[in-house]
Amino acid sequence: MVDAANPIRFGILGCAEIARKLCRAITLAPNATVVAVGSRSLDKAQRFIADNGLPPATRAYGSYEAVLDDPAVDVVYLPLPTSLHERWAVAAAERGKHVLLEKPTALCAADLDRILEACRSRGVQFMDSTMWMHHxxxxxxxxxxxxxxxxxxxxxxxxxxxxxxxxxxxxxxxxxxxxxxxxxxxxxxxxxxxxxxxxxxxxxxxxxxxxxxxxxxxxxxxxxxxxxxxxxxxxxxxxxxxxxxxxxxxxxxxxxxxxxxxxxxxxxxxxxxxxxxxxxxxxxxxxxxxxxxxxxxxxxxxxxxxQEALMILEFSRLAGSIRDSGCKPDEKWPTITRKTxxxxxxxxxxxxxxxxxxxxxx
Amino acid sequence: MVDAANPIRFGILGCAEIARKLCRAITLAPNATVVAVGSRSLDKAQRFIADNGLPPATRAYGSYEAVLDDPAVDVVYLPLPTSLHERWAVAAAERGKHVLLEKPTALCAADLDRILEACRSRGVQFMDSTMWMHHxxxxxxxxxxxxxxxxxxxxxxxxxxxxxxxxxxxxxxxxxxxxxxxxxxxxxxxxxxxxxxxxxxxxxxxxxxxxxxxxxxxxxxxxxxxxxxxxxxxxxxxxxxxxxxxxxxxxxxxxxxxxxxxxxxxxxxxxxxxxxxxxxxxxxxxxxxxxxxxxxxxxxxxxxxxQEALMILEFSRLAGSIRDSGCKPDEKWPTITRKTxxxxxxxxxxxxxxxxxxxxxx
CATH class of the missing domain: 3.30.360.10 (Dihydrodipicolinate Reductase; domain 2)
Structure with missing residues (x-):
């Protein structure tokens, strides 16, 4: 069961400004934790971990790939520029990571559909990061x-x-x-x-x-x-x-x-x-x-x-029910994203x- | 000078629902008073006077014309259906009455222009009855x-x-x-x-x-x-x-x-x-x-x-400055109306x- 003792483990791809807010939200949510931060620069990832008060055990990686390769990462939070979403969200899904994707989710619906298809075929949860939905x-x-x-x-x-x-x-x-x-x-x-x-x-x-x-x-x-x-x-x-x-x-x-x-x-x-x-x-x-x-x-x-912590709470609940109880992904969230x-x-x-x-x- | 002793004297053309609100506003404004009410039915005009607590001396008329013919009327308030505005506002202006006109002021700008021209050529004040402007x-x-x-x-x-x-x-x-x-x-x-x-x-x-x-x-x-x-x-x-x-x-x-x-x-x-x-x-x-x-x-x-009484106050101030001090009509109000x-x-x-x-x- 997902709880403080067995939380959903987030890997953050990229050190965008918004990632700092989400990092705090993950820390506040009782069923989630940050275990890895990846940046194109290892130094930047290390600084992000230090600056945001994450535990020293949090792994810093000098590439996005390395976060996806980390078997301890359940979920990837993806605050990269929109033009990079398709590539990295698909890659995350293909390695079995649940995907919390910043908005706008893709440059067009065709790109988004490739992301959603990758999530569907690997049975991982997809959600876009629209925080007010969760207030x-x-x-x-x-x-x-x-x-x-x-x-x-x-x-x-x-x-x-x-x-x-x-x-x-x-x-x-x-x-x-x-x-x-x-x-x-x-x-x-x-x-x-x-x-x-x-x-x-x-x-x-x-x-x-x-x-x-x-x-x-x-x-x-x-x-x-x-x-x-x-x-x-x-x-x-x-x-x-x-x-x-x-x-x-x-x-x-x-x-x-x-x-x-x-x-x-x-x-x-x-x-x-x-x-x-x-x-x-x-x-x-x-x-x-x-x-x-x-x-x-x-x-x-x-x-x-x-609201951002409530979003993490809900996403982690869904990811946890898949990871720990064999449930299927909730179709509500990708459907809403696609319509948007x-x-x-x-x-x-x-x-x-x-x-x-x-x-x-x- | 326009004051309680020498107020601007309103004639109301038509007994529309909105006229009741304006009637109260005229009563509240210290520089205005209702002296005449005209309706197509004399009985209706009489009932309007009684129902709205106007003094018994208020003259009831069984036609709009009769209000315009009353030399004691300074101002006509015109809450008639829009299709009647041009006819009656022009007629009022031509008899030297200042015109407070309900909105929409006319069916089109060409109709409105005939009203405004009549007001201009007779030197009477025009204003549309948009109350919130005066709050x-x-x-x-x-x-x-x-x-x-x-x-x-x-x-x-x-x-x-x-x-x-x-x-x-x-x-x-x-x-x-x-x-x-x-x-x-x-x-x-x-x-x-x-x-x-x-x-x-x-x-x-x-x-x-x-x-x-x-x-x-x-x-x-x-x-x-x-x-x-x-x-x-x-x-x-x-x-x-x-x-x-x-x-x-x-x-x-x-x-x-x-x-x-x-x-x-x-x-x-x-x-x-x-x-x-x-x-x-x-x-x-x-x-x-x-x-x-x-x-x-x-x-x-x-x-x-x-706000409706403040509108009457302002309109009466302008009408009074024309009636009692020989001022010219304020061009601001018809200009705003025309643009609208x-x-x-x-x-x-x-x-x-x-x-x-x-x-x-x-």
Whole structure:
């Protein structure tokens, strides 16, 4: 059984900034531990282990291959640039490692499919590293959205995720480099917008994506800012906007026939141990005077572990049930990832086609 | 001087539901009073006066004409269906009455221009009845948006105004009738979205409007739900969504390079005497742990008078300065109205053209 005495053993491929946060999360999760860190430079791996307070016994490797060759590694966490995901996620799966993959998971769905196929054929768990999915707030919001008496029928979703990259970011970050993260803002922050739309729509794929006019690319053709409308057959409509050029903003509005959900920090909550959202049901205006009746209510959700540690907990639980109990991988996570990537691909194609509608097919 | 002893005297044309709210507002404003109410039915006008606690001396008229003929009427408030606006607003202006016109102000900019021309040539004040413009919160938000150190450069605006019409509304309300309010949800709730976008952009007209796919019309062709992207030459982008088919929702997000403004009740505040908004400047993520630094701040603005009374106060101040001091009408208000109508027209045209981009020209 997976527990503190028999934890899931993580190997980290690459010493990206985000790996430091995940390293802390693995340390916080009671069923997981870091056993190996691999970098193209042994020195960098050693420094990462020291800087992040990992036990001296943690193995440092001067190559990614060496982490995959380590039989004590159960799971590989992969925060490499997107263009390297297919190669290393497939290699990890082929050596029987479970794969926790940073987003965007791949440059296109065809690449992702090769990763997912490798995981499927070796029976390893796949999950993308979308932390907010694992916050208890997310489950609580879903309860309300699923209640026909409080929310009614889903009609529309609007979501924004932007942050303002400084000149150094816009010049040098891997997320603006065509050979490293060619999806730019769409892959980085747009990923979360698209995921939140699919989450709200119970992962029903929209039929069509139409990118919004006004998208911005850098000289190398990498998307710095864009948005899109997503349309379903039943009349549901979603829009999103994502950008590296605007101040940090993170709004989600989900609107049904009887209720409205809103939050302003869906990807990274304002605070680690509590998170809020606003929900209104059957609100109307007061007669004659100014005001709403009933007022929206504010919900506050507490969590002992930060969302990233809860993600590690869940991933390790699944990996452990395979390792120790012979269970099969949970198909929910790769399915969600694939749908996110399909929508992302369609938005990108729509931008490339001059904002023409693009059909989304599973 | 306009004051309680010498107030601006309102005549109300039509006894629409919204007129009751405005009637209370006129009563609350210290520089205004209702002196006449006109309806197609004298009985209805009399009942309106009694039901709304107006003094018995208030004159009831069985026609709109009679209100315009009353020399004691300074100002006409016009809450009639949109298709009647041009006729009655022009008639009022031609008799030297100042015109406070419900939104949407006209079926198209050409109609509006005839109203504005009539007001201009007779030297009467024109204003559309967009109440939230007059809330002190609006001015406070504008201060922050105008501060380059706190907000930076405007990049993007997103706004939603929806409410869920019940079956009776969707069948019988004037706002879904092609001969009365042919602009439907775009004219009714979309008006506020477009106004908020223009307000945030300092009334700089966008260059292009592109309606979003997924708009809904009723059988008579009246818009029940739609959205659009607005694009400026300098790269600013706005999107909005408006609908009669979704639960009451009223979000505005205004995002600059250094700041984000958000509020969830921009048209009608949750409460009459206080209103809030959230503003963040130079926010980033905490290192390693989950959280924002600095957190957005919540601003609370109090007001003694509700926003609709403040609108009456301002309109009466302007009308009074013309009546009593020979001033010229304030050009700000008709200019704002016209820009709102121009964008609205472009969005409608884009829907009619199958979501093609439509240029907006002043």
């Amino acid at each position: 208890p707030r997310t489950a609580r919001m879903k309860e309300l959205l699923s209640d026909p008496n409080r929310f009614g029928q889903l009609k529309t979703i609007h979501t924004i995720f932007t942050f303002c990259g400084d000149p150094d970011f816009l010049q040098n970050d891997i997320r603006v480099k065509p050979d490293l993260d060619a999806l730019g803002a769409l892959g980085d922050v747009g990923w979360y917008c698209i995921r939140s739309v699919l989450w709200a729509a119970d992962y029903e794929l929209p039929k069509t994506a139409i990118a919004h006019h006004g998208s911005v690319k850098n000289r190398a053709g990498v998307i710095l800012s864009c948005g899109a409308t997503l349309v379903w057959d039943d009349g549901k409509v979603a829009t999103f906007h994502c950008s590296f050029l605007s101040h940090l903003t993170m709004e989600v509005s989900v609107v049904g026939t009887r209720g409205t959900l809103h939050l302003s920090d869906f990807v990274i909550p304002f605070e680690e141990t509590t998170a809020k959202f606003r929900f209104a049901t059957d609100s109307g205006f007061k007669e004659l005077v100014t005001g709403w009746l009933p007022l929206p209510s504010e919900h506050v959700i507490s969590t002992d572990l930060p 990537q399909l929508v992302l691909d369609a938005v990108k194609e729509s931008i490339e086609k001059g904002f023409e509608p693009v059909s989304i097919t599973g | 002190p919160r609006t001015a406070r938000m504008k201060e922050l948006l105008s501060d380059p150190n706190r907000f930076g450069q405007l990049k993007t605006i997103h706004t939603i105004f929806t409410f869920c019409g019940d079956p009776d509304f969707l069948q019988n309300d004037i706002r879904v009738k092609p001969d009365l309010d042919a602009l439907g949800a775009l004219g009714d709730v979309g008006w506020y979205c477009i106004r908020s976008v223009l307000w945030a952009a300092d009334y700089e007209l966008p260059k292009t409007a592109i309606a979003h796919h997924g708009s809904v019309k009723n059988r008579a062709g009246v818009i029940l739900s739609c959205g659009a992207t607005l694009v400026w030459d300098d790269g600013k982008v706005a999107t909005f969504h408006c609908s009669f088919l979704s639960h009451l929702t009223m979000e505005v997000s205004v995002v600059g390079t250094r700041g984000t403004l958000h509020l969830s009740d921009f048209v009608i505040p949750f409460e009459e005497t206080t209103a809030k908004f959230r503003f963040a400047t130079d926010s980033g993520f905490k290192e390693l742990v989950t959280g924002w630094l600095p957190l957005p701040s919540e601003h609370v603005i109090s007001t003694d008078l509700p 109508q121009l964008v609205l027209d472009a969005v409608k045209e884009s829907i009619e053209k199958g979501f093609e981009p439509v240029s907006i020209t002043g």
